[in-house]
Amino acid sequence: MAKKLVIVESPSKAKTIEKILGKGYEVTASYGHVIDLPKTKIGIDVENNFEPKYQVIKGKGEVLKKLKDKSKKASTVYLASDQDREGEAIAWHISNYIKQPEKTKRIEFNEITKTAVNNAIKHPRDINENLVHAQQARRLLDRIVGYKISPLLWKTINKNASAGRVQSVALKLICDLEDEIKSFVPQKYWEVNAELEKEIKVNLVEISGEKVDKIFDEEAVKKLKKDLKNKDLTLESVEVKKKSQRPPLVFKTSTLQQLASSYLGYGATKTMRIAQQLYEGLSIDGENRGLITYMRTDSTRVSMDAINMAKEYITSKYGKEYVGYYVTKNSKSNVQDAHEGIRPSDINLEPDAIQSYLTNDQYKLYKLIWNRFLVSQFAAMKYEQMQINAVNGDYKFRGTINKVIFDGYYKVFKEEDEIKTADFPELKEGDIYKIEKLNVEEGITKAPTRYSEATLVKKLESEGIGRPSTYASIVETLKTREYVEVIEKRFHPTYLGYEVKNELEKNFQDIMNIKFTANMEEDLDKIEEGNVEWVELLRNFYNSLEKEIDKYEIEIEKIKDRRIESDVLSSDGTPMLLKTGRFGKYLVSETNPEEKVTLKNIPIEPEQLEAGKIFIKSEVEKLMADKIGIPTDFFTQDNKRYFVKKGRFGEYLESEDFKNDEKRMSLPLPIKQKLKKGELNTVDGILQVKDEIITIIEEERRIVEEAGVCEKCGRPFEIKTGRFGKFLACTGYPECKTIKAIPKDKKKASKTSGKSRTASTAKAKKSTAETAKKTKSTSKKTTAKKTETKSKTKTSAKKTTGTKTGKK
Secondary structure (H helix, E strand, C coil): CCCEEEEECCHHHHHHHHHHHCCCEEEEECCCCCEECCCCCCCEECCCCCEECCEECCCCHHHHHHHHHHHHHCCCEEECCCCCHHHHHHHHHHHHHHCCHHHEEECCCCECCHHHHHHHHHCCECCCHHHHHHHHHHHHHHHHHHHHHHHHHHHHCCCCCCCCCCHHHHHHHHHHHHHHHHHCCCCEEEEEEEEEHHHEEEEEEEECCEECCCECCHHHHHHHHHHHCCCEEEEEEEEEEEEEECCCCCECHHHHHHHHHHHHCCCHHHHHHHHHHHHHCEEECCEEECCEECCCCCCCCCCHHHHHHHHHHHHHHHCHHHECCCCCCCCCCCCCCCCCCECECCCCCCHHHHHHHCCHHHHHHHHHHHHHHHHHCECCEEEEEEEEEEEECCEEEEEEEEEEEECHHHHCCCCCCCCCECCCCCCCCCCEEECCEEEEEEEECCCCCCCCHHHHHHHHHHCCCCCCCCHHHHHHHHHHCCCEEEECCEEEECHHHHHHHHHHHHHCCCCCCHHHHHHHHHHHHHHHHCCCCHHHHHHHHHHHHHHHHHHHHHHHHHHHHCCCEEEEECCCCCEEEEEEECCEEEEECCCCCCCEEECCCCCCCHHHHHHCEECCHHHHHHHHHHHHCEEEEEECCCCCEEEEEEECCEEEEEECCHHHHCCEEECCHHHHHHHHHCCCCEECCEECCHHHHHHHHHHHHHHHHHHCECCCCCCEEEEEEECCEEEEEECCCCCCCCEECCCHHHHHHHHHHHHHCCCCHHHHHHHHHHHHHHCCCCCCCCCCHHHHHHHHHHCCCCCCCCCCCCCC
8 A cells, every 4th residue: 555755854854753653654855955046047037037947956866856756656745844935945846846736735733743743634735835936036036136246246345245135234234333333432421319218219210300311411410419418308109009020922033042142152053953953853762752843933822732731731830820821922914823932842841851862952952942931831920019209309219119929930930130029118108208328320331232143133133134044044144254253252343244235335225225125024925925926026126126236337347447556565666556356455566466465354445445546554564464473482392483373263373484394383272362352461572472382281281191091092182172172082083083071170270271380391392392293284173073062061051940941
């Protein structure tokens, strides 16, 4: 008897579903997208209603052939790709390829559980063409922007420049915030509060009828101090109100990414990768189980089944009075009913009970999701709030005192800004209280804080830019394109990022318009709803874009013909000329084409470009000095000085005679950190690093000696650095892949040894020479991915305790 075929996206998902469905079903995977636009050309027939020229993705031909063969033999074919637009498009492509319309059905489920999967099988549907059109329109819009604009940027900036419909707006947000920070002028201000009898504290809120938060006028502060010195406040009103505070909602994609970044230190890409693993299913006590619902969602809705599941759990653990009764509506009208917030598939699978079956990262993220869902289903916290208004002449003060009357979700979770509580004092209107202490606190305004991954995602969502499936890729693109660099977990735009942003903003106003981009997302939603025709949307966008492209091409021709001199002289004393090449802007001698100077990361004023003369001599001289590096007091065994240089992976040490001796070594992390903070001493222009390096090397030598030899092959260990810190690795790699953790006390000693230990100089110098011999290139990375994965358990983000949704 022919089996029923179920086609999913990933093999791990297939494994989980096959165990659920059992005999009579075969579950196989497409391994994600199988058909897409070509990589080397635009692949869109603009003249023929924007018909896409799809082709089989390289390496997926064999996969599709197997799917087609299996579908011919199957009695029914169920397309079970993910339930978003992208998943619908994958199902559509597969359906068109296998050509079995009479027996092909589309199914979807929000969680991979027995109930959800079997229910989906019982209620199949046809492929939703509107969803496919919405995804196709997004794909084609992004392709048009990338393939039409990027080649123009190559001519004006360099080959690394590119345009993206959504990424470019995200870059604009980062650059605009940076401009705001640079132009910020701090201001002094004062905040005023008064302490009265009975431990009453009230804040100044009005002066002469005008609302006050911070006072920026020093004279007003002096007057206030004089007016209120040794004075009283009269209670104008005392009112007690009943209030309540609901728990936070379940996660949606954006809030999961934000909190995973804030509490666990996970980037958006890592968060989504781990969430995908939890959704697709893991082996728990010999059974493959999907642990969470689908993780790409705009919704915070919770199904009645899930609500009842949480109700039973809370009732049994805490009592029925702690159960919350909420009806959660979708924030977006077009979100399908199947879409829920991100929650555990089974609340009874407590994180701590299944921790041994999960990796450390999986456990932390699952616990974050599990805790958030549990808290979201608790009853609201109820409290009474006493509101006090007190006056003296032109000055009005206000204070509040809160008293919890039912703890509700506070029983298991309190936010960082939890409501502070106290008993109510006996107060009545008209009472007069002496000001026991007038607090006038001086402060200074601070510049806005740069975006982190969490706050950037939050900003994108609030502006209506992008969708759940795009946030991680937007952030990743900005980093890989080197438009931003991440310093202390904050985004700083690079010079290249600024160049791209400025060029796009000058020539493509719609692409860089936040409202335009947000409206485009709404139009894509309307296509999904069937209210907008996708070809018409593309045609309107393309016609407008073509006009801007034509103007830009004329500008590019003008730039190419322009002669721009610099104040940098070539070897024959003539001004060097500015040119733009494959790798960006550079200077070249007019008489000797071989004499060139790169201008990477050197800003050039647009006004100077227009005038045909640029003044960058001091910046070029600094660039040349940076290329030589910073001399140090550290030498090779051949008495050649090491210089600190900066490469792709940060600062490193290189011998002054590198061409001959090829001596390079990485700069220890503690020294790198001190260098960034400007905490290293310099004597006569020489950076003082020798003592610290010797101390660190000697400490690491001790660690290696104490580690002994590899238990498997008998070879010695060496210290390696991976994504998650230092670890011991067998020197027999790749034949022997043994690794082990550095004992915590030793690792700590290694990090702080520059401060707390004094090494034996003779031994250290010998060790230094040996290390320098071994380390010839900082750019070579010998640590395998498997090694890094094993070493993940050495790091620990903020611990999630109790049910505090991952907070410390």
